[in-house]
Amino acid sequence: MSNPLTIVMYHYVRPLADSRFPELKALELARFRGQLDFIARHYHVVGMAEVIAATRGEPLPPRPLLLTFDDGYRDHHAHVLPALRERGWSGAFFPPACAVREGRVLDVNKIHFTLAGVDDPARLVAAVFTALDDHRDEHDLPANEVLFASLSRESRYDGPEVTFVKRILQKGLPEALRESITDTLFRRFVTDDEAAFAAELYMTPDELRELHAAGMCLGSHGDRHLWLNTLNAEQQRHEIDASLAFLAELGVPRHDWVMCYPYGGYDAELLALLRERGCALGLSVEVGLADVRRDDPLCLPRVDTNDLPTRGDAVPDSWPWAAAAMPPATRTSRSRGGAPC
Ligand SMILES: [Zn+2]
Structure with missing residues (x-):
């Protein structure tokens, strides 16, 4: 080169x-x-x-x-x-x-700000697990421990909890479920006024x-x-x-x-x-x-x-x-x- x-x-x-x-x-x-x-x-x-x-x-x-x-x-x-x-x-x-x-706030940004809005990433993992439990039968999802083990492996940028949350919400679930869980977490931990947040972002x-x-x-x-x-x-x-x-x-x-x-x-x-x-x-x-x-x-x-x-x-x-x-x-x-x- x-x-x-x-x-x-x-x-x-x-x-x-x-x-x-x-x-x-x-x-x-x-x-x-x-x-x-x-x-x-x-x-x-x-x-x-x-x-x-x-x-x-x-x-x-x-x-x-x-x-x-x-x-x-x-x-x-x-x-x-x-x-x-x-x-x-x-x-x-x-x-x-x-x-x-x-x-509209992009899902990727909802995830970033949700991660930034929660002090302890373990709390967020727990919230994701609860959401998964609510949809487990409907989507035939693997057990939370199995999902965590497969999606939390080493990343260049983040620890295992953050890596898991990002990966499961970006790619690890059917699209509609991913969007719905991401949105629920964003509303709970960041804001319920998406339009105002988008205008700022x-x-x-x-x-x-x-x-x-x-x-x-x-x-x-x-x-x-x-x-x-x-x-x-x-x-x-x-x-x-x-x-x-x-x-x-x-x-x-x-x-x-x-x-x-x-x-x-x-x-x-x-x-x-x-x-x-x-x-x-x-x-x-x-x-x-x-x-x-x-x-x-x-x-x-x-x-x-x-x-x-x-x-x-x-x-x-x-x-x-x-x-x-x-x-x-x-x-x-x-x-x-x-x-x-
Ligand atoms: Zn981008």
Whole structure:
């Protein structure tokens, strides 16, 4: 790999300590700014247009880095946009259409805030067990202990209880049951005013237009933030076309648009559809540095913000900095896989 591209993935970026949810798994604003200082010292930040051009043979500056922000949070308008503007940088932002348009809180966010709203994750596990007991016969569910043992195994980011709650509510149950339990927990531990919470959490269309006017890239993150690799072809088409219609309303051109797969989920059928629709680039949650000359441009890996230091004066000796700086022959890619959402 020559001149690998580091694509950094961000979700929540906010002044956590003063917030209503200090336990939210978010990047503290001061640490974000420190990380930008580190990046400014050791990388060349590039915009999406340069990355797309690079997939077609144009050169990138040495040690290039692209900043990406998932999920359309208001954090990105309030805190990220000013920080990038100060530096004259462009980032890429991926709002899920239905969250912005319909005032609905995505299940993934309901889970995050429920986890942040409960002091002891064991309490939440107990609440999930009770909900499962209520539906066990109807859905022929395995025993709670069996589900816990199979879904709480080691994760890169969380302890066993949190891993279990996330996995069972994101993927481990039939869709309708998963949504219903997630909603019950959100109402019990966070709020019963979903619309007000959504208005606080996500950017408005006008805020997104402001990002676009400031030179930021806006891309697709689907309509309802689903695992696209679990959908049939028609459902995939709906997700993509609804999100493209939403981007068109925001003024984003239809050519050379960019896809960011919710939870990193994609399959061959989806990639074929994206090619048909003129998608130029796709971002996954596989962990690694991108080789824009060799990787499929629709399947580029990223690194998480947690993989980079959060102080400008940090010594640049850890992965992925070292991987980007090493001579190509000695470079190894880190193990891939795992959705950090
Ligand atoms: Zn997402």
